[in-house]
Amino acid sequence: MIGKLKLLNEAETGPFISTLRQRKSPTILGFLNQHGYNIAQRHASVRDSFMHVDHLLRDGIGIKIACLFNGREPKANLNGSDFIPRLIEELVSGSGDNHELFAMGTREPWLSEGARSLFGDRDFHAIDGFKSSEEYLEFYRKHHVPGRYPIIVLAMGMPKQEQVALYLQNEMETPALLICGGAILDFAAERFPRAPLLFRRFGLEWAFRMLIEPRRLFKRYAVGIPLFFYYLSRSLLARPRHISSASRSGKRQATSYK
Template sequence: MCMPTPRDVLALIERIRCISCEDERHALIKTLSAVERPTILSFLNAHGVNLCAGSSAAWSAFRASDVLLRDGVALETALPWLDQPVGLNMNGTDFIPLLLRHLSPRRVAVYGTAAPWLDEGIERLKERTPHDYVDAQHGFHSVEHYIARAREIEPDVIILAMGMPRQEEVAVQLKRALDHKVLIVNGGAIIDFLAGRFTRAPAAVQRIGLEWAFRLVQEPRRLFRRYCVGAFGFAHTVMLMRRAAMRSSSAPAPAPMHKEL
């Protein structure tokens, strides 16, 4: 399979659903509460853009998302350069708990992370949300295992907490294999945050867009490549996407078809 072009990655970014106010956020929650088929909710950040630029499998998995939301300040900075609306920062760490609090009682499965964080994260969710958590599986099984569990239990919501791009790839396989109404949420480190494995930045740090720096200080070995080295790759990809967008906008319109005499 060919590597994604800058135009391909730009097309993915153009699919981001821009949420610009609280009314739109609550309208999205209402939509997600009434899915009629297997539906994937994903979050795209700078790391995800880098993965998509370098992997056709990652790009295809993100492209299969039914709802794609912007996550993080890097994309907030880049989107105006690409003539795309910015909207609110819809990061999953904040939006997923909000979504779960507003959904009516559902049967929820959580697939991802590892012990003891998986059980502890689910306990926090039980305390804060009205749902029945019917299945919990660590994030190192085969995709066939998750499909078998989901077919057997038929949860209303599946939260995948495996990290990018594996969770997005598993989500696609679940979507293809399941035939009941289910919302599949690509949650990243949400369960680890809820369990206290990772600490959120203070609210003031989040407001000024430096949560990434706070996390880097906490986990320098794991996140240095993603945040520091990855920043250069992201900037390069944005430049290539901007060039692709400018070429598309300056391309001459096709000549009109002549009518037959």
């Protein structure tokens, strides 16, 4: 799954946003963090969802380590909390009425407050994050104006948001952008505070979040981080056996041709 990541440095983010602006079909943008990696290791259906996301960006120090384990340069940390507001602003600014904005996720009052913060003074349509995929499609169709380009922020958490995004993508014909944003609406509404800059600079935002939400996040990090390293180690240990097996197979084939 690490091979699926689109790894970018800061200089490459501008051209990447331009690519998203020129999309010709429904496009999904997602983010992979340590928590998502763990879920994908336990559930094949979740892994499949991530593999079908069009653009999967690196989020957090855990996936930086996973990249290094897999011999890939991690490049920039493009976490959704920082990248999504910038992306939306660059896509929508100066576009007139070409876009329409949707927020799908969390609950009120953070849903509306987060959407207003994320979208500024622009009009938007919002629905909470506890509906079925079919209800989100019905909501989209009810509010979509033909000729406009939808930007849909899905903030339902993993893996539901990726699954809903794939369902919507399969049912849409408009070149929409579907953004899997995790807790982006809650952060935008200031329901949860962002970690101080020092924590973020050293990749410790997860530790700050666990301190302020221990009941909800203790298992995700205190248990999830050791489990994450177990999955990485398992992958690393499996690789030489595969290479060795292939090498032996090649030698047998070479012998048979003599």
